[in-house]
Amino acid sequence: MSGISNTTGRMLARREQIGQSIDDIISTPIGTRLMRRNYGSFLPQLVDHPATAANRLRLIAATAQAIMKWEPRTRVLRVNVGFNAQGKCELSIVRRDTDSVDSVALKVTVGGAA
Template sequence: MNRETGAAINTVEHIAQSMTDVLSTRLGTRVMRREYGSLLPELVDHPFNDTTRLRVYAATVMALMRWEPRISLSRVQFLGATLQGQSFLDIDGSIVDTNEPLSLSVPLKLGGGV
């Protein structure tokens, strides 16, 4: 189910929604799941350089390997933020059960919402 509209969604859309939730959740903020989330929200104000990019990749892979067992990752790419302040992760891999290729652009909602 789509979290914003309540409409039915397919497996790939549900995986994308789940990945966005995992990656944008700060560690320690879920009451009964303190380990749920990723380190990405901690990297919001860091300078956009090679070190930060490597930390983004590591935080993404570690969080998705732990919290999204339906996928197998093969590539993660982070290009930075757009002029509107939106960040996207391009993720390639496959769905574990069907071995179907998966290519997603996951929006990161790491700052304050409007």
């Protein structure tokens, strides 16, 4: 199964479509989608908190929870959290898609100043 890129309109392979879906899930605040109020993650509410160990753990948990709930085609293996010079949260996600034995690395940037 393949999909369409939300930026270019071109066809995407399944692996890229899952990555695009994960990006959408974790960057969408819960409660902002009409007719689908539970969709998204708590990540946008958490990214501007201090970068303490407890808050990093909350970011990891919010990421894994949202992906497990909304993207059944993949399993999260590892999530690492970092912050870039612009103050944006950088998530390094390692996942394994259900139809593959290979792990896939994905980097997603969320939040911070525009």
